Amino acid sequence: MNPQKEKAKTSTPRKKKKIQFSKFYPDFLIERDWDRCIKCKICIRECTYEAHGWDQKRETLTEDHSKCVGCHRCEAMCPTGAITIRKHPSAFREHDTWKPWFIKNVYKQADTGGVLLAATGCAVPFRNYWDHLVLDACQVTNPPIDPLREPMELRTYLGPKPDKLEVVPEDGRFQLQTRIGPWIKLEVPIMFAAMSYGAISLHVHQGLARAAKELGTLYNTGEGGLHASLYEYGSNTIVQCASGRFGLHVDYLNAGVAIEIKIGQGAKPGIGGHLPGEKVTEEISKTRMIPVGSDAISPAPHHDIYSIEDLRGLIYALKEATEYKKLVFVKIAAVHNAPAIASGIVRAGADVVVLDGLRGGTGAAPTMFRDYVGIPIELALAAVDERLRQEGIRNQASLVVSGGIRCSADVVKAIALGADAVYIGTPALIAVGCTMCGRCFTGKCPWGIATNNPELIKRLDPETAFEKIYNLVHGWAHEIQELLGAMGLNSIESLRGNRDKLRAVGLNEVELRILGVKHAGE
Amino acid sequence: MEILIPNKEQSGCGLSGVINRKGELIKGEVIIESICCQMERGNGLGAGYAAYGIYPEFADYYCLHVMADNKQALKEVEEILAHKCYLVHQERIPTRATPGISSPPRFRRYFVKPRYEGEIREICEGTADEDDYMVDLVMLINKNVAGAYVISSGRNMGAFKGVGFPDQIANFFRLEEYSAYIWTAHNRFPTNTPGWWGGAHPFTILDWSIVHNGEISSYGTNRRYLEMFGYHCTLLTDTEVVAYLLDLLIRRHGLPIELACMALAPPFWQEIDRMEEPEKSVCTAIRAVYGAAMLNGPFAILFAYNGGLVGLNDRVKLRPLVAAKKGDFYYMASEEAAIRAICPDPEEVWCPKAGEPVIVELEPDTIPNQRSYLRGEGVQVSAPICRFPTAVEEDEEED
Numbered sequence: 001m002n003p004q005k006e007k008a009k010t011s012t013p014r015k016k017k018k019i020q021f022s023k024f025y026p027d028f029l030i031e032r033d034w035d036r037c038i039k040c041k042i043c044i045r046e047c048t049y050e051a052h053g054w055d056q057k058r059e060t061l062t063e064d065h066s067k068c069v070g071c072h073r074c075e076a077m078c079p080t081g082a083i084t085i086r087k088h089p090s091a092f093r094e095h096d097t098w099k100p101w102f103i104k105n106v107y108k109q110a111d112t113g114g115v116l117l118a119a120t121g122c123a124v125p126f127r128n129y130w131d132h133l134v135l136d137a138c139q140v141t142n143p144p145i146d147p148l149r150e151p152m153e154l155r156t157y158l159g160p161k162p163d164k165l166e167v168v169p170e171d172g173r174f175q176l177q178t179r180i181g182p183w184i185k186l187e188v189p190i191m192f193a194a195m196s197y198g199a200i201s202l203h204v205h206q207g208l209a210r211a212a213k214e215l216g217t218l219y220n221t222g223e224g225g226l227h228a229s230l231y232e233y234g235s236n237t238i239v240q241c242a243s244g245r246f247g248l249h250v251d252y253l254n255a256g257v258a259i260e261i262k263i264g265q266g267a268k269p270g271i272g273g274h275l276p277g278e279k280v281t282e283e284i285s286k287t288r289m290i291p292v293g294s295d296a297i298s299p300a301p302h303h304d305i306y307s308i309e310d311l312r313g314l315i316y317a318l319k320e321a322t323e324y325k326k327l328v329f330v331k332i333a334a335v336h337n338a339p340a341i342a343s344g345i346v347r348a349g350a351d352v353v354v355l356d357g358l359r360g361g362t363g364a365a366p367t368m369f370r371d372y373v374g375i376p377i378e379l380a381l382a383a384v385d386e387r388l389r390q391e392g393i394r395n396q397a398s399l400v401v402s403g404g405i406r407c408s409a410d411v412v413k414a415i416a417l418g419a420d421a422v423y424i425g426t427p428a429l430i431a432v433g434c435t436m437c438g439r440c441f442t443g444k445c446p447w448g449i450a451t452n453n454p455e456l457i458k459r460l461d462p463e464t465a466f467e468k469i470y471n472l473v474h475g476w477a478h479e480i481q482e483l484l485g486a487m488g489l490n491s492i493e494s495l496r497g498n499r500d501k502l503r504a505v506g507l508n509e510v511e512l513r514i515l516g517v518k519h520a521g522e
Numbered sequence: 523m524e525i526l527i528p529n530k531e532q533s534g535c536g537l538s539g540v541i542n543r544k545g546e547l548i549k550g551e552v553i554i555e556s557i558c559c560q561m562e563r564g565n566g567l568g569a570g571y572a573a574y575g576i577y578p579e580f581a582d583y584y585c586l587h588v589m590a591d592n593k594q595a596l597k598e599v600e601e602i603l604a605h606k607c608y609l610v611h612q613e614r615i616p617t618r619a620t621p622g623i624s625s626p627p628r629f630r631r632y633f634v635k636p637r638y639e640g641e642i643r644e645i646c647e648g649t650a651d652e653d654d655y656m657v658d659l660v661m662l663i664n665k666n667v668a669g670a671y672v673i674s675s676g677r678n679m680g681a682f683k684g685v686g687f688p689d690q691i692a693n694f695f696r697l698e699e700y701s702a703y704i705w706t707a708h709n710r711f712p713t714n715t716p717g718w719w720g721g722a723h724p725f726t727i728l729d730w731s732i733v734h735n736g737e738i739s740s741y742g743t744n745r746r747y748l749e750m751f752g753y754h755c756t757l758l759t760d761t762e763v764v765a766y767l768l769d770l771l772i773r774r775h776g777l778p779i780e781l782a783c784m785a786l787a788p789p790f791w792q793e794i795d796r797m798e799e800p801e802k803s804v805c806t807a808i809r810a811v812y813g814a815a816m817l818n819g820p821f822a823i824l825f826a827y828n829g830g831l832v833g834l835n836d837r838v839k840l841r842p843l844v845a846a847k848k849g850d851f852y853y854m855a856s857e858e859a860a861i862r863a864i865c866p867d868p869e870e871v872w873c874p875k876a877g878e879p880v881i882v883e884l885e886p887d888t889i890p891n892q893r894s895y896l897r898g899e900g901v902q903v904s905a906p907i908c909r910f911p912t913a914v915e916e917d918e919e920e921d
Contacts, residue, residue: 142737142820143840150838151790157810164775165811167804169897174781174804183810389750395811416742488739488820490837493813500742 021107025100026065029088030074036082037061043074043083048444048456071437073446105367116367119440119450121267121359121404121426124371128359129378129511130410134520136501138488145490147481153491154477156421158258158398159183159327159351184257184327186421187216188477189492190411192469193356193402193425194240194260194331196222198275198284198296199363199440200450201457202229204432207465209233214466215473220260220423223273223298225287226252238329241318243272244298246288250321258352259318260329261311263302266360266377266403268369269333272298279443281452312348319349327351334358334380334403335373339387346388346397353397354423355380359404361426363450364441377403378417382515385418385497394418408479417515418497431472432465535723535735536563536709537843538855539824540864541831543910545888546850547575550697552864553705557688559863560709560856563735566622568710568722569691570683572674572731572826573702581678581890583610583633584656584728589719590628591669598667600632606659607634615682620694623686627719631680653728653773657753660727664756671720671756676729677828677891683708683722691722703889704826708733725765727753728773729828729893734761735856736821736841747814764823767815772895779832779895780907783879785812787837824854829893830883839876845908846871852882852910878906885911 030051039061043052051067052074054060065088075083092100105116138144145152159182166177192208199222206229212219213236220238221230225247230237237256241248253259264270275288275296285292305311315328330345331354332338342353357377362370381401388394401414402423414422430436433447440450448459484492487501495501503520504512512519538556540548553571577585586603590596603609615629636655660672674681679702682695688709692698708723724731738744738760745755745763751774753766764786771782785808794805809816820840825832833854835843846853846861846868853861858871874880883894896909 138739142739145838151792153791155791157806161811165777165781165807167778167781169778173800174778175800176803176807178807180803180807180811389746392750394750488737489818491813491816491818493809494740494743494816494818496743496814497746498740498742499746 018111020111022104022111023066025090025092025104025107026068026088027104028068028070029065029086030063030068031084031086032061032063033082033084036080038080038082040079042077042079046073046077046446048073048446048453049439049442069437069439070435071439071446072435117364117441118367118370119361119363119365119438120370120436121361122371122374126358126376128404129376129507129515130404130406130413132504132507132511133378133413133502133515133517134505135409135412135416135483135487136503137486142488144488145485147478147485150485150490152481152485154188154480156186156189156492157183158186158400158420160397161395163395182257182325182327184218185216186218188473188480189415189419189421190215190473190476191217191238191400191421191423192219192428193361193423194220194222194238194262195363195425195429196224196240196275197227197287198222198224198279198452200429201448201452201460202227202283203457203460203462204429204449204465205230206462207432207467207469208428209236210462210466211469211473212236214470215477217473218257221256223247223262224275224284225289226255227283227287231255241314242298243300243302244296246290246296246298249289253318253322253326256326258327258329259322260331260354261302261314261318261350262331263305263311264331264333264335264356265362266333266356266358266374267362268365269335269374270300271366271369272300274298274364276441276443279452281454284452308344308348311345315349329354329400331356333360333373334375334377336375338375338380339383342384342399343387343391343393346393350397352400352420353384354400354402355384356423357381357401357403360402361429362440377401377405378413379511379514381414381417381419382499386516389497408476409483411476412480412483412495413502415492415495416498416501418499420496427472428469431468432460433468535711535733536560536856536860537707537733537735537822537824538860539704539706539733539826539831539833539853541704541826541852541882541884543850543852543882543885543888545575545703545884547701547703548705548851550692550700550702550705553707554689554692554697556853556855556860556864557707557709559860561687563711563856564687564709565711566685566687566690567712568683568685568708569688570681570708570710570722570724570733571688571692571695571697572679572681572704572706572724572726572733573697573700574679574704574729574826574828575702575889576680576700577633577678578890580611580633583635584675584677585680586632586634586660586672587615587674587680587682588630588632588663589671589673590630593628595667595669596628596630599663599670602659602663602667603632603634607632607636609634616696616699617694618696620686620690622690623684623694626684626694656728657769661752661754665754673720674724674726674731676726676731678889679729679731679828681724681726681731683724684719685722703884704831706731706733706824706826706831721759723761725759725762727765727769730765730768730825731827732761732764732768732823732825734764734821734823736823736836737819738763738817738821739819740817743814744817761823764817764825767817768825771812771815778897779830779881780879780897780909781808782895783832783834783881783907784808784877785815786817787834787877787879788816789877790837822856827893827895828889828891830881830895832882833874833880835874835876835878837877842873844871844873845880847910854880874908875906878908881907881909883909883911 223242242262398420445451822841822843
């Protein structure tokens with residue numbers, strides 16, 4: 001007999017309420033200014049976590065700080081500005097090793113025995129290399145170019161490029177002999193990263209799709225299938241084929257201009273995904289082709305890919321299924337051996353390699369994976385680009401990076417390090433109101449983004465989503481043009497891999513060598 | 523990734539070039555007078571010349587002009603050459619003491635063929651093509667021999683360059699003693715310079731020679747692109763990439779010279795979007811495939827080869843370039859004054875537009891080992907091109 005089991009048996013009948021240490025020390029404090037509060041109860045309606053309550057007896061509002069996730073919805077919606085959400089001032093004794101984060105996590109696991117779950121991207125302050133790279137600008141010997149007066153080109157073609165072109169004169173004109181394409185034309189080198197319908201609302205998907213169309217770029221369906229209403233945006237769509245193969249059929253594969261095989265994700269390299277059954281509504285069930293209410297579990301590996309030759313098999317199966325009209329992307333998480341893996345992927349026939357870095361976002365990942373698995377995208381990108389060049393195969397596939405790109409300067413730096421284009425996910429969500437509270441996996445997103453609750457998704461309409469996302473990328477594109485002009489370049493391809501335009505501040509020699517940049521002052 | 527390569531240099535300079543389409547030889551004094559007319563465009567920190575047709579007695583041999591800091595470096599070069607080449611002749615490049623030029627490096631020239639004739643052929647195994655062989659050899663010397671640089675490596679041509687004003691360099695190399703059917707010259711105004719002889723223009727590989735006024739802001743992209751094809755930039759100056767790009771695009775990839783010029787200074791997408799087929803596909807493919815070869819930033823360049831002289835401006839014409847013709851003579855320079863100094867009454871003077879190459883080739887079969895990169899009669903390229911022989915000219919001949 002297992003003594004532990006026996007003990008457990010005997011303890012169950014006493015239905016005594018167990019002490020929950022994690023509830024004692026909330027992260028946030030809901031502060032209400034009673035002079036301003038008019039007791040309209042909007043905060044109660046807005047808060048999906050039930051942090052605000054109503055005391056019938058005393059006819060007053062109450063707060064349960066332990067339920068507050070810091071999403072700021074109540075603060076934003078309060079008509080009199082009476083609410084402030086702040087970091088809870090209650091403090092543990094200062095200790096550099098045992099910071100409150102670790103103490104509270106131990107309490108949580110002691111209370112539940114579960115795996116710590118988190119969202120967004122890596123929250124550990126590893127060195128952010130973007131913040132140690134600075135850009136060049138022209139002075140005197142070459143004139144900066146003013147994008148308001150001169151053409152400034154951001155157009156980018158994704159897809160394999162031949163080593164060289166052959167042309168022949170025919171009837172007084174040059175005719176291409178080399179077979180080229182298919183290529184994908186991007187008017188701005190920023191695409192929207194894979195976020196599945198299910199993880200985020202249909203409205204956000206509609207906004208992304210429309211924004212991609214207006215901006216001349218692409219959005220990615222993620223592994224949730226493609227909702228019927230989005231087929232019209234096909235020419236701006238990347239459909240994803242991940243390990244669960246949800247919603248995958250031949251019309252889906254042919255719906256977009258590219259198919260992305262998702263091998264890994266920067267936020268959780270080495271594991272699959274899980275959409276809880278509660279989030280699988282009627283519409284999602286149809287789109288994902290699974291029963292209502294059933295968990296959608298994507299396995300860690302693709303069960304038909306146990307080695308690189310299997311990947312090649314899948315790449316060509318997809319190409320066959322789509323008659324070689326679509327590009328095949330292969331997305332991996334940036335891990336230690338990324339350069340060799342990327343080289344293998346290119347040789348396996350991928351048209352685009354996507355690298356997703358340590359800081360890549362997610363709606364749900366085990367905290368340990370989110371924070372400690374994978375490597376920063378800046379280093380992975382530099383190493384992969386250099387490796388593909390050394391092998392002379394850099395032109396055989398485009399390189400797209402994602403994971404922790406926060407502003408247009410990050411995009412410029414990524415391209416200067418060698419990327420063809422970038423994916424952004426988190427910035428697009430922040431653009432539609434996300435406050436990075438990191439509770440996407442609850443399905444209760446009070447901003448109507450990471451939820452499919454029919455009431456909640458009304459909080460964000462597709463039109464607003466489109467406008468905000470469009471504005472963001474439009475603004476970034478302007479900034480990229482200005483930065484290019486300042487560097488004396490009038491076309492993005494002259495920035496691609498141009499590490500001379502970067503200088504590092506405060507990095508050591510190993511980091512400089514990997515990034516292939518000089519230190520400022522050199 | 524080599525991160526220890528020192529800064530590339532930036533410059534604003536004067537150029538001049540002249541070609542006779544019938545291959546008539548032009549005296550050195552002519553080009554010297556033209557470039558010296560643009561003295562204000564330099565600051566005494568570099569000048570150079572390229573001359574074509576100067577070694578008729580060794581016209582079948584590659585002529586390596588080697589610059590060396592010391593005897594030891596020269597010895598190492600000679601050892602490499604002894605292993606890799608058949609050497610028919612070598613000599614000091616004649617120089618004379620010139621006021622203002624102190625402690626110049628040593629200059630020697632070697633006339634070589636890349637492989638032994640006949641029975642000992644296997645020593646040169648590797649690339650079949652002699653030109654590729656020579657490119658590899660030049661890269662090997664420039665990369666591996668400290669203090670020695672091959673400053674030109676073409677047949678029947680040579681580059682002469684150094685630190686000084688153009689008149690001083692011409693005097694130092696006794697250029698008035700040479701006659702050539704193409705001359706290019708350069709007067710340099712570097713803005714951050716080591717007093718470095720190798721950094722003066724022209725830059726060459728095989729018979730390609732480049733003189734350049736401007737700054738190539740895309741240098742980092744171009745250099746890394748070229749490294750993929752085995753070219754190593756060792757001379758610390760952005761202009762070097764132009765020489766290698768021309769060699770790669772025109773000689774190795776076999777692009778027609780018009781399209782190679784288009785790859786270096788391509789039309790804007792907004793222009794391409796308005797083009798018709800097949801030009802639209804050709805331009806799109808050129809930009810997508812050769813994006814990393816685009817020269818971005820302000821420039822005017824003159825490049826020459828055994829058979830032609832080409833002038834090219836950047837895509838938005840941020841540097842001056844003037845062209846003129848009189849009879850069989852064609853002139854290109856930074857300033858019209860530099861042309862009128864040697865040709866007071868040109869038949870035609872014009873300013874080539876942004877990205878519009880001026881391509882002047884010799885008449886067919888004028889010189890030994892002549893190269894021609896124009897394909898057929900005037901092929902329509904959509905982007906403007908100014909070429910000699912012109913399509914019209916040939917039509918007239920046919921009539």
